[in-house]
Amino acid sequence: MNGVDVYVLRLGHRAERDKRISTHVALTARAFGAKGIFFDVFDRNLFESVEDVVSRWGGDFFIRHIHSWRSLVKNFEGKTVHLTMYGMPLTEKMEELKKCERILVTVGAEKVPPEIYEISDYNISIGTQPHSEVAALAVFLDRILNGEVFRKEFENARTRIIPSNRGKKIC
Amino acid sequence: MNGVDVYVLRLGHRAERDKRISTHVALTARAFGAKGIFFDVFDRNLFESVEDVVSRWGGDFFIRHIHSWRSLVKNFEGKTVHLTMYGMPLTEKMEELKKCERILVTVGAEKVPPEIYEISDYNISIGTQPHSEVAALAVFLDRILNGEVFRKEFENARTRIIPSNRGKKIC
Numbered sequence: 001m002n003g004v005d006v007y008v009l010r011l012g013h014r015a016e017r018d019k020r021i022s023t024h025v026a027l028t029a030r031a032f033g034a035k036g037i038f039f040d041v042f043d044r045n046l047f048e049s050v051e052d053v054v055s056r057w058g059g060d061f062f063i064r065h066i067h068s069w070r071s072l073v074k075n076f077e078g079k080t081v082h083l084t085m086y087g088m089p090l091t092e093k094m095e096e097l098k099k100c101e102r103i104l105v106t107v108g109a110e111k112v113p114p115e116i117y118e119i120s121d122y123n124i125s126i127g128t129q130p131h132s133e134v135a136a137l138a139v140f141l142d143r144i145l146n147g148e149v150f151r152k153e154f155e156n157a158r159t160r161i162i163p164s165n166r167g168k169k170i171c
Numbered sequence: 172m173n174g175v176d177v178y179v180l181r182l183g184h185r186a187e188r189d190k191r192i193s194t195h196v197a198l199t200a201r202a203f204g205a206k207g208i209f210f211d212v213f214d215r216n217l218f219e220s221v222e223d224v225v226s227r228w229g230g231d232f233f234i235r236h237i238h239s240w241r242s243l244v245k246n247f248e249g250k251t252v253h254l255t256m257y258g259m260p261l262t263e264k265m266e267e268l269k270k271c272e273r274i275l276v277t278v279g280a281e282k283v284p285p286e287i288y289e290i291s292d293y294n295i296s297i298g299t300q301p302h303s304e305v306a307a308l309a310v311f312l313d314r315i316l317n318g319e320v321f322r323k324e325f326e327n328a329r330t331r332i333i334p335s336n337r338g339k340k341i342c
Contacts (some may be wrong), residue, residue: 147262
C-alpha cells in the first residue's frame with residue numbers, strides 16, 4: 001500500500017460546458033484512490049450525480065465546494081501539484097512526490113488563472129501535447145498511488161462488479 | 172521502445188452529448204502513442220478539431236470514419252480489446268497483451284452494443300468502478316506503451332512546449 005493521501009482541486013468548472021468532463025474528473029479521482037475533490041464552483045447537478053455514485057458504489061469519497069481556491073492551495077498541509085502540459089514531466093519528479101504524505105493536485109478547465117502556476121509547489125506535465133485533464137489525472141494517480149485503481153475496495157457498496165471475460169457480472 | 176502498434180475505436184459517439192468527451196478520447200489516443208482512431212459516427216466538427224491539433228502539433232495520427240465497426244473488429248489483423256468496467260483487470264492480462272504486435276482497443280460511449288463483448292478478443296477493466304473512458308484509455312496506453320506519452324516526438328510540429336517549473340514556454 002502507498003501512504004500518500006491525495007486530494008483533487010477542480011479549478012474553473014463551467015456548469016454547462018464542463019458538466020461531463022468535470023464528472024469524469026471527479027469519478028476518476030474517486031476510482032483511482034483520491035480522498036476527495038474540491039470545486040471552486042458549485043454545480044448542484046454534478047455534485048448530486050457524484051454523490052449518487054458514492055452512495056451506490058461505496059466508500060467515503062467527498063465532493064466539496066470551497067469559496068477560495070487560493071486559500072485552499074496556499075494553506076494546504078502537504079505539497080501542491082498543478083497538472084499542466086507546460087510543467088515538468090511527472091517521471092522526473094516521481095521520487096520527490098512519492099515521499100509526500102499529502103498531495104493536493106489541481107486540474108484546471110480550459111483556462112486557469114496564471115496565479116495557480118505561481119502558488120503551486122510543482123507544475124507537472126503528463127506529456128507536452130494537448131489531450132485531457134481526465135487522462136492526466138488518471139495517469140498521475142495511477143503512478144503516484146501504484147495502481148490503486150486495481151486494488152481499492154469500497155466499503156458499503158450496494159453494487160459490485162465481478163470481473164469477467166465476457167458480459168456483465170454484478171453482485 | 173515498445174513494438175506494439177495500437178489503434179483506437181470510439182464506439183457509439185453521439186454528436187451533441189459526447190462532443191467534448193470524444194475529443195478528449197481522440198487527443199488522449201494521439202498523445203499517448205496510438206496510431207489513429209476510428210469512429211463509427213461521422214462528426215465533422217470533432218474530426219476537424221482533431222485534425223487541426225495534428226496539423227499544429229505534428230505527427231501523423233489519423234482520425235477516420237468507418238461504416239462498419241463490426242467488420243473493423245472482426246477483420247482486424249491483431250488482437251482486439253474492449254475496455255469495460257466489467258472486464259478482466261488489465262494487470263492480469265498485461266503479459267499476453269505486451270506480446271501483441273497490433274492492438275485495436277475499443278472505448279464505448281455510455282451504451283455499447285452487447286456484441287462488442289462477444290467479438291473482442293479481450294474485455295479489459297481499469298478498475299471495476301464507474302469513472303471515464305478517457306481515464307481508462309490513458310492508463311491502458313500508458314501501461315501497454317510503457318510511458319510513451321513522456322517520450323513521443325511529433326514530427327513537423329508548428330508548436331512545441333519546453334517543460335518548465337513555472338509558467339508557459341513555447342517554441
